[in-house]
Amino acid sequence: MIRLEKRPTPSRAWNIGAPILAVVLTMIAGGVMFALLGQDPVEAIRVIFWDPLFHERFAAFSRPQLLVKAGPLILIAIGLALGFRAGIWNIGAEGQYIMGALFGAAFGLALYPSESPLIFPAMVIAGALGGWAWAMIPAILKTRFRTNEILVSLLLVYVAEAILASAATGWLRNPEGMGFPGSRDLARHPGTDNPEVIAGTGMHWGVITAFIAVIAAYVLLNRHVLGYQIKLAGQAPRAARFAGVNPGRLVILCLGISGVLAGMAGLFEVSGPAGQITIDFNVGYGFTAIIVAFLGRLHPIGILLAGLLMALTYIGGELAQLMLGVPASAIQAFQGMLLFFLLALDVLANYRIKRAREVVA
């Protein structure tokens, strides 16, 4: 009989080992799934994990694309992780991402056709404000009226989507778009565009901001009193209160930071890779970032790696669709396995497995 015994402190080895083992187990279970679908499992795994990085025809294009895809995931996940560490559950980053894009795009389009170089920086600030304002709704409702931030932030995603649709078909619609939905193209208009900072690398301002956020979060968590308060509030809420941590202030701060980062991610996306406000502008980065945050163990460096890994499975998954004809749903199942194994193996970090003799009662 197998028994789980709680470790006095989480195992350091398993903290690092579990994600790696989860990836290996995902490859094995995914390989079985691909084999059942009539694919060569080794080939399928190679196409997903190896070809985007090293295939002679695709790699030169795919490598920069990894950064483009990972950038918003990392930026959002960093913000979420700070809150998650403190036990503050912002599930609505998707909505903050949309509102950031809308605020920033609306600001840029209000000044159209000006091409002033000051517009883009101001759009970034507007985007950050949009995300922040949207996150303040659950924050203030929680601190004032003790509502549940999980529900409020999640439901506000659907409100944001409705506002996005009304913007794309109404108040931000391109006046030269012949009645079709969608705003003007921000990415192709000097002044409102978010170009590659170094050509050919995929590094647009959003990716650079994501890297800065990783470093800032690392410093914050390890060197700053706020980081200490965040960790303490998550691990021992009562002790945190005795230590003088103001829980209301922490809620406002954590939701505010994650709202700002998600809003900026939305703005960088709408002015760069996506290019315009459309009805379906949001593609789920805000939700996927939750997975990235946990995959990265809520640690800034872990999140950086997890974001890149997630991007790799997306791009590799697309290649598998094109080259092998694997259905899109199989790729989604594969990504789901990754999260499943990761969470399942979490047990090993906090518990040790004991083989106990059966005791007759």
Next chain:
Amino acid sequence: MKHLKTLLAVGAVAAAAALPATAQEEPFTVGFIHVGSTGDMGWSFTHDQGRIAMDEHFGDAVETVMAESVAEGADAERVMTQMILGGADMIVATSFGFGPAVNAVAEQFPDVYFEHATGFMRDHPNVSTYNARFYEGRAVTGHIAGHMTESNIVGYIGSYPIPTVIRGMNSAFLHAREVNPDVEFRMIFVGTWFDPALEADAAQALIDQGADVILQHTDSTAPHAVSQEAGTFAFGQASDMAQFKPAPRITSVIDNWGPFYIDRVQAAMDGTWEQQDAWEGFAEERIILGEITGPVPDEVRASALALRDSIASGEYHPFTGPINMQDGTPWLAEGETPEDGPLAGMNFFVEGITAELQN
């Protein structure tokens, strides 16, 4: 990825890699990219049926690759670029929202042909757009709906308030009113093309408001399932939805892309492909009226088929004046028909529709 240098560099690499291979008889490769799942039984499904028909027609001479559930914007650009790097000679993008991505990629790869469904942007000579005159089919379903409703309330589930949906609503409404002056339309926009749960809720809400015939401009069969329970009528959308025959599905408007794809791929292989803006309907059999089933009385079936035939022959245009806009402003004078341009961008309801358009 609107970055010329990257893609030029990548394109050069790809071209170099492809050079030795082009000398021999490589199959002509066509990449299809869909916003939805090809299992939706609606829009993406019928495009995939078209792909399969085209693939079978050409046999070994043509190869197809496919990517489904691709988000519009950056993801679409990346997937199309990867298809081309993988050897695609033609890209077929089957969603309106792929427009900017199609044109961005087309600029980088001038030797690849692009066919973009329901779009209007043709910024480069290698981009064509194509669409079907769905409003012709909706004239016929509206005609049948006007006859079949007993409560005089017809429910209409729309996706988004965009020209193609608004045009279909107007066409259906005008032809329902023509045969039934008391008919009212109730519209619900669900804000999605495919969400069975939401579409079912919308159908139920319309039935609760008294509707006994449901029209839909969304892709799932959920409204049919609700209609089956409620004893109301529905129409197959995009595909025949034959599993709901003979009722609630009393007829359907089927999208028929196969022959179009065969023509365009043949033209590309022959070197006769030219940029165009195709907008085809009953006449070219781009849309086909499905079987009209038992619950529809014989005389209604006959008048519906006559309406279809008169549209197909070009003798009748579903938008023939006098038609006023919702606020009473005249749009078309007696006997006047609209130009394709304004019709393509139609963003107002016609007079008599009581619902308000939020845009």
